[in-house]
Amino acid sequence: MRAVYEAARIHSGEHLSSEADLMVGFEATWRVSWATSLGDIVLEAGPAGGEARIGPVFEDNLSTWSGDHVSVAEDLVRGIFFCNRKVEIPAEGVDLLHVAPTALSVVGVEVPAEYDLAPLRFLDPP
Numbered sequence: 001m002r003a004v005y006e007a008a009r010i011h012s013g014e015h016l017s018s019e020a021d022l023m024v025g026f027e028a029t030w031r032v033s034w035a036t037s038l039g040d041i042v043l044e045a046g047p048a049g050g051e052a053r054i055g056p057v058f059e060d061n062l063s064t065w066s067g068d069h070v071s072v073a074e075d076l077v078r079g080i081f082f083c084n085r086k087v088e089i090p091a092e093g094v095d096l097l098h099v100a101p102t103a104l105s106v107v108g109v110e111v112p113a114e115y116d117l118a119p120l121r122f123l124d125p126p
Contacts, residue, residue: 002027002073010074013116025073032071086123094120 003025011019026032043052081094090098098120101111105119106126 001025001030002076005074024071025076026071028072028076030072083120085126087120088123090120 001024005023005025007019007021007023008016010023024032042055044055046052079096087102095117097115097117101115101117101119104111111119
């Protein structure tokens, strides 16, 4: 483990109450299991009728991880914004939440009102 984050400090929105209070940021090459990501943590029967217990916590990775939502510490997973057009960069910087509304605006689709951020504003014509 590299870091622990308070969900309320890094996330917002109507579904925040459904998240865990704390989020672990793992070191590079470590992450939660497939079962954890998919909500499949299971209970196993206890010995001879005893109380159930949580199944295995650690497991070998037998698959390549590619393009999923890893749980690596944020300072190890920085993003870079590439665009072939000039855009107005908001004072708080470009956020991942700008991507969907900007993509929709480029193809002429109305951006839903419930989106958290507006599309980035282009400074030059297409």
